[in-house]
Amino acid sequence: MGKTEIKYHVRFHLKSRVDFQALQKNTSIELFTSSLRKIDDKNIIIDAYIPAMLLKELRNAYYFQILGNVDEMLAEACKSVSKTNRFKK
Amino acid sequence: MPFTPYLNTDEINTALQQFAADNPGLCTLITLPNLSFEGRTSYALKIAGGAAVSRKGVLLLGGTHAREWGSSDILVALAEKMIAAYNAGTGITFQGKSFTSAEIVRIIENIDVFIFPNVNPDGKVYTQSGHDWRKNRRPIGADIGIDINRNYDILWDATTYFNAALDFSYLYAPASSNYHGPIAFSEAESLNVKWMLDNYPNIVHAVDLHSYGQKIMYTWGDDENQENTVEQNFMNSTYNGQRGLSGDAYGEFVFKVDQDRIVSIADRMHNAIFAVRGMSYSVGQIFNEVGVDSGSSACYFFSRHFSDISKRKLFGYGIEWGAAFQPASSEMLNIMDDIDSALTELCLCASEPELFIRDSLSDTGKEPSEGILCMSPDIITRKTAVPDPAAAFGDVTIDPGSDRVEIGNDNYIYVRVHNHGGMQTSAKVRVYFAPLTTSCSPALWQFIDEIDVIDIPAGGFKVTDAVVWPHVPDPGTAGHFCIIAICGNTIDPIPDTSMIDSASDYMKFVSNSNNIAYRNVTFEDVLPDTWFDIPFVMRGFSSKPEEYNLVFEAPLLPKNTLVEMKLRRTLLFDKVYRVQIDKRAEIKNIQIPSARSINCRLRIKIPSRELIKKNCSIVVIQKIGNQNAGQFTVYF
Numbered sequence: 001m002g003k004t005e006i007k008y009h010v011r012f013h014l015k016s017r018v019d020f021q022a023l024q025k026n027t028s029i030e031l032f033t034s035s036l037r038k039i040d041d042k043n044i045i046i047d048a049y050i051p052a053m054l055l056k057e058l059r060n061a062y063y064f065q066i067l068g069n070v071d072e073m074l075a076e077a078c079k080s081v082s083k084t085n086r087f088k089k
Numbered sequence: 090m091p092f093t094p095y096l097n098t099d100e101i102n103t104a105l106q107q108f109a110a111d112n113p114g115l116c117t118l119i120t121l122p123n124l125s126f127e128g129r130t131s132y133a134l135k136i137a138g139g140a141a142v143s144r145k146g147v148l149l150l151g152g153t154h155a156r157e158w159g160s161s162d163i164l165v166a167l168a169e170k171m172i173a174a175y176n177a178g179t180g181i182t183f184q185g186k187s188f189t190s191a192e193i194v195r196i197i198e199n200i201d202v203f204i205f206p207n208v209n210p211d212g213k214v215y216t217q218s219g220h221d222w223r224k225n226r227r228p229i230g231a232d233i234g235i236d237i238n239r240n241y242d243i244l245w246d247a248t249t250y251f252n253a254a255l256d257f258s259y260l261y262a263p264a265s266s267n268y269h270g271p272i273a274f275s276e277a278e279s280l281n282v283k284w285m286l287d288n289y290p291n292i293v294h295a296v297d298l299h300s301y302g303q304k305i306m307y308t309w310g311d312d313e314n315q316e317n318t319v320e321q322n323f324m325n326s327t328y329n330g331q332r333g334l335s336g337d338a339y340g341e342f343v344f345k346v347d348q349d350r351i352v353s354i355a356d357r358m359h360n361a362i363f364a365v366r367g368m369s370y371s372v373g374q375i376f377n378e379v380g381v382d383s384g385s386s387a388c389y390f391f392s393r394h395f396s397d398i399s400k401r402k403l404f405g406y407g408i409e410w411g412a413a414f415q416p417a418s419s420e421m422l423n424i425m426d427d428i429d430s431a432l433t434e435l436c437l438c439a440s441e442p443e444l445f446i447r448d449s450l451s452d453t454g455k456e457p458s459e460g461i462l463c464m465s466p467d468i469i470t471r472k473t474a475v476p477d478p479a480a481a482f483g484d485v486t487i488d489p490g491s492d493r494v495e496i497g498n499d500n501y502i503y504v505r506v507h508n509h510g511g512m513q514t515s516a517k518v519r520v521y522f523a524p525l526t527t528s529c530s531p532a533l534w535q536f537i538d539e540i541d542v543i544d545i546p547a548g549g550f551k552v553t554d555a556v557v558w559p560h561v562p563d564p565g566t567a568g569h570f571c572i573i574a575i576c577g578n579t580i581d582p583i584p585d586t587s588m589i590d591s592a593s594d595y596m597k598f599v600s601n602s603n604n605i606a607y608r609n610v611t612f613e614d615v616l617p618d619t620w621f622d623i624p625f626v627m628r629g630f631s632s633k634p635e636e637y638n639l640v641f642e643a644p645l646l647p648k649n650t651l652v653e654m655k656l657r658r659t660l661l662f663d664k665v666y667r668v669q670i671d672k673r674a675e676i677k678n679i680q681i682p683s684a685r686s687i688n689c690r691l692r693i694k695i696p697s698r699e700l701i702k703k704n705c706s707i708v709v710i711q712k713i714g715n716q717n718a719g720q721f722t723v724y725f
Contacts, residue, residue, distance in 0.1 A: 027265045033379040034302035034409040077415035081217045082094040087103040
């Protein structure tokens with residue numbers, strides 16, 4: 001995934017393990033297996049980062065929600081990073 | 090505590106350095122040997138108070154994945170709270186969950202808490218400057234970074250070990266966020282974690298913090314766990330290509346006692362999280378929670394003692410905290426409470442009773458133990474039962490020694506079981522023996538008995554009641570028996586011995602597990618008390634007292650067989666005759682009152698074990714003058 005590409009944080013609702021494996025093969029998609037939740041034997045919820053250029057293609061194949069723009073989310077989070085050193089005496 | 094912004098790398102380092110500087114008797118700064126690609130030094134902190142010598146260790150890792158910032162904050166906050174509580178003599182409260190001051194003392198004074206909060210400092214610096222990133226920052230060709238949590242040496246080369254139906258291209262592609270590196274342990278960050286484990290072999294629990302998913306996970310990650318087929322394990326190349334599929338014949342082996350303990354601790358961490366504010370993390374095996382896992386920290390931790398039996402068993406966990414990589418400040422503060430509660434509970438688990446039987450007088454329960462292994466002073470044999478073993482063997486600074494074991498007789502074994510945990514406990518002690526052998530494999534062990542020992546005080550010991558070793562069998566060899574004692578309970582289980590298949594393994598196992606000890610005990614090479622006890626009746630026939638002779642004929646018995654015969658003459662007085670038999674022996678002039686019966690007891694002591702194996706006999710003939718009055722024969 002190129003550094004300048006826009007990425008989206010999404011939540012996939014997959015209907016089979018085959019879908020999961022297909023997404024896993026695409027190295028442009030970063031799947032977060034730790035977020036994986038099994039609804040039943042087939043249905044899976046899993047979060048991922050996807051490049052904006054794949055948005056349309058993936059929309060045609062899978063159901064997912066967009067949780068946010070990754071860079072924007074990170075920029076917001078960076079505001080919460082300490083700019084000082086509270087342990088320094 | 091008010092929320093402080095996410096810690097940066099310098100701040101994390103300063104925190105650890107300052108904790109160590111401010112608490113010299115309590116905290117030790119550990120400088121990791123491997124610099125990151127960008128030249129940063131990593132630090133860990135050891136928190137350990139009190140005077141206890143033999144201590145278990147808990148390793149808490151954070152910051153492996155660059156963007157999962159909160160892991161470092163969770164660990165620094167935990168260190169800060171633990172240190173403050175211990176110094177102030179208070180407990181710690183995480184919203185709805187409280188740990189008492191006594192529990193904090195129990196943790197700090199009984200275990201070593203190792204906190205390594207920022208495993209991947211380059212990654213954290215990079216992401217906190219506004220870049221999304223997971224891996225470290227080492228260039229690999231045109232790409233950058235290795236996923237540290239795929240770089241451990243456990244089933245690292247996934248295409249070799251796993252079923253071909255599974256796709257692992259993401260592990261081998263340097264552009265992938267899961268790229269596992271050119272070889273296992275290629276990275277400074279994973280090597281630093283390994284260095285911690287190698288240099289602090291007392292570590293028995295290790296948790297790697299990640300986000301996100303609200304999961305508590307335990308090993309294994311390559312397949313479903315199974316407890317029945319030891320051959321199905323990650324080291325066995327026979328099963329290469331079979332791992333990783335659900336519901337098939339392959340399952341990754343785990344001992345039941347380990348599985349029970351792992352799940353029990355994971356459940357306790359879950360409950361500790363739930364008590365904070367009601368968050369219910371899922372608890373499960375890595376394979377079931379997130380799918381096939383190759384080269385990850387938790388599985389590597391647990392694999393170490395399988396790969397090398399001399400290493401101490403180390404339970405590995407992964408916690409995926411929260412529901413986002415960088416939660417909002419207010420939620421991160423809650424998550425810190427959730428996870429710090431779980432980790433404090435884990436430390437409590439580690440501080441629970443630790444049973445051990447010493448290998449030598451200088452053995453403090455530390456694993457691995459050093460010095461002589463074959464003469465445990467806590468395994469004591471006696472020829473006769475000891476009326477008050479607690480008093481007789483109550484001084485643990487001395488070795489009471491062991492009597493020679495008498496073949497053919499009941500012997501008595503006492504075991505001193507120590508507990509250097511922070512709580513009183515009970516245990517089961519199993520005692521085995523093995524004949525003289527070059528390889529004391531458990532396959533040769535013969536079970537003697539199991540005994541319960543209760544109320545072993547914290548930091549103290551208890552002597553078992555006698556374990557009776559009945560009719561000690563002829564070992565068929567010269568020399569000594571090996572008496573093995575193993576103790577355990579639900580918290581510190583009796584160790585599994587099925588992985589031992591060589592003398593070297595056995596010695597390593599004994600050294601590395603303080604639940605087991607053994608003692609070589611010499612046996613008597615004669616049968617001094619192997620008495621054959623034969624009650625019979627002599628009867629007089631005449632109306633007046635007569636004198637009889639008793640003749641013993643035993644041509645197959647050796648010359649020095651001792652025959653002892655008691656005649657019950659009165660209630661208070663027994664007449665005892667002793668003769669040495671030499672094919673034929675005689676006791677003369679036994680007076681029997683008129684027409685009376687005399688209860689007699691013939692005791693025959695045979696000195697040679699070999700002769701017992703022959704079908705020899707003794708004929709006892711009652712004579713008056715030269716005439717037989719009666720006789721009987723006893724076969725041995």
